[in-house]
Amino acid sequence: MHEYSGLSVLIIDPSQHMRSGLHNMLGQLGITRIEHGVSAATAIRHLEKKAFDLVLCEYDLGTEQGQDGQQLLDDLRHHQLVLPSTIFIMLTTEGVYSKVVSAAELTPTDYILKPFTVEVLAQRIARAVDRRTALLPVHRAMEQGRMREAILASEIAGAANPRYATECARLRAEAHTALGEVTQAESLYREILAIRPLGWAQLGLARCQYQRGAYVQALETLRALVDDNPKFMAAYDLMAQTQQALGQDAEARAALESAVAISPHMVRRLRHLGQVALDGGDIEAAEKSFRQVVAKSKYSEFRDPEDHVNLVRTLVQKGDAAGVANVLRDLERSVRSSPASDACKAYSAAMLQELNGNMEAAHTELANAVRAAGEAKALSSGFKLGLAQNCLQHGMDELGMELLDGLAGDPGSGVSESDLTQVYKRAGRGELAQNEGASVERYLDSLVRQAAARSGQGDQRGAIQVLQAAVRRRPENAGLISALASAMLRLMIDSGWESALGEQCTALLVRIRKADPQHPMLAALSSQYVTLRGKQ
Incomplete structure (x- = not known):
């Protein structure tokens, strides 16, 4: 019992009775560093402040929470609020377990079926601590971005602990992927699948195929995965991305709709569905999805003010000025002030003013939005592209090109030269695209000079990184x-x-x-x- 005394534990359960029972059980195991989260929101606030060794989470967080324990785990991992080394144990009933155990890509460390005794809890914690200890060198290296060390550590850990060999292979594949070594990662996933048909390995294989542009192969892998496991939610998301890459927008929308029908609470998926519907011209479906996103985000600590902007864009296309005004009021009321939220408020206000025919006020709000966007760190490239297009449409060329130049000069923006050209065309300003091309050339010239300078200083790896950024811009x-x-x-x-x-x-x-x-x-x-x- 004594070896667990150093563990820090977070209990997540809306029931006071269950939290007290778990607390007492942990006390019997010598664990005293215990904190409680009564909801997903309070648990997130705990995890934002510090890391825990062990999280015990009830799967059924109640309908008022807006999400279940699996969706909370997905959010926590997506926003990197739990480390790979954190032990995350889900508490659930046998009926729920049989439905979710094979459907999740991001699985907990373990499940414990209720009701359970203190002896069962002790056995599961012991098993989890053993696994954590065996994999800790790998996790630590990955947490610190030392992927080469992580690969070596996973090989050593797998050889020393054969019972975790498959998990070590998975971590090795993830490390290779992080290094951009997709071929090596794909080989590892194929080796795993040759032994056992694991859903996460099929998804990993499909991701590798997608990353190297083998979209047809990726789609075949994903279809096989969904046929075997219709509730593997992450497969639908990647399937939709792959279908979009193949120009199959209707099929992408159908995939997302199937996923939403099975699991209706995942905000990122609803957001994607709304965008696909909007791009396809189905305003009613887009409005429905974006309204769900805004409503469900009220239960999340990860509210994104861009969700209100997406809904505003949809309502503007409907010509619903009253609806836009309501959304703008909700945005001002529900999201605390920050450069990102201020940019979203100003952009939404600009669209409302334009819809009402107040062009001077619209121009003022667009300028406010660009100014706030320049100070914000958390705005998406899609938001900035849309804002730039609006500026260009209103003849505010300097502000629009300022945004586009910023995206062109940011290797991490994910924005290609063709994306920028499309913005000019959609804005009816195709003549400006030539200037944009010259701007990109100036940026690339500066990167080449920067790489030469680093090479001259003996920083060859730094020079390689700079040139890699240049090649991404002009592949x-x-x-x-x-x-x-x-x-x-x-x-x-x-x-x-x-x-x-x-x-x-x-x-x-x-x-x-x-x-x-x-x-x-x-x-x-x-x-x-x-x-x-x-x-x-």
Whole structure:
């Protein structure tokens, strides 16, 4: 019993009786560092303040909570409020367990079926602590972003603890994915699936296929997964993304609607469904989804003011000025002030003023929105693209291009040059796209100069990172690709062969050969690569 005395525990249960019972059981095991969460919201506030070793969470949090224990776990992991090393045990009934155990991608450490005794609780905690101890070096390395160490640690842990070999393989695949080594991750998932048909491994395989652009293969994998397990919710989300990538927007919407019918509380999924419906021109369906998102977010500590903006955009297309005014009042009332929320309020107000024909007031609010967006850190690229388009449509070119230049200069924005061009076209300002192209070229030139400076200072890895950002902006540019390959080869000539870097360099040389077989640097780079590889 004594070895558990150092554990810190958070109990999440709306029932005072259950919380007291669990508290007493933990006390009998020598555990005294215990805190209580009576709801998802209070649990989140506890976890925002500090980490716990063990979380005991009731699955049925009550209808007033707006979500169940699994959805809370998904939120906590999505927002990184529980560490990979945290023990998360779900408390539930046998009937619920049989429905949820195979359907979740992000599974708890364990389930305990009610009613249970203190002896059962002790056994499950002991099992979880043993697993945590075995995997702790892997989790710690991943938590600190040291993925190479995590891969090695997972190999050691799997060999030393064969009972956790599959879990170690999963962590290894996740580490490879984080490093961008999709091929290695895919191989691991296939090895796991050759032993056992695990849903999370099928999903991992599909994610790898999606990331390398094999959308048809990814869709086949996901369909097989859903056929085997119709309640594996994350499969529907990736299926919709894949179908959108294939231009199958109607099928993507159907996939999301199927998922929402099974699990109606997941806000991120409802948000995605609303956007797909809006893009498809179904205003009524979009309004329904976005209203659900706004309503359900009231139960969440992760309220996003952009959800109100999405609903406003939908109501504007309906011409419902009264509805927009109501949503704007709710936004002002329910979301505390911040640069992000101020940007959302101003953008919504601008759309309302435009709908009412008050163009001068609309221009003032758009300027307010751009100013607030410049100070905000939590606004999506989609929000900024929409705001920029509105500015361009109103002739506020300087503000619109300021937003677009910011997105073009941010490697993490996920915005491509074609995305920017589409904004200009949708705004009816196609003539400005040429200026945007010149802006991107200036940005890329600055990245190349920055990479050269880092290389001159001996920071070859830093130079590689900068060039990788440039290649992401212009993936077809053979000159940038060759510069990146050259930087990788120089690093390995100085520091020794690195398998991951070598594989990336191989892929870059293949891309150069496809883009420009007569590229002046191709022969020299290939010769350097062959010589370096031959020394291994």
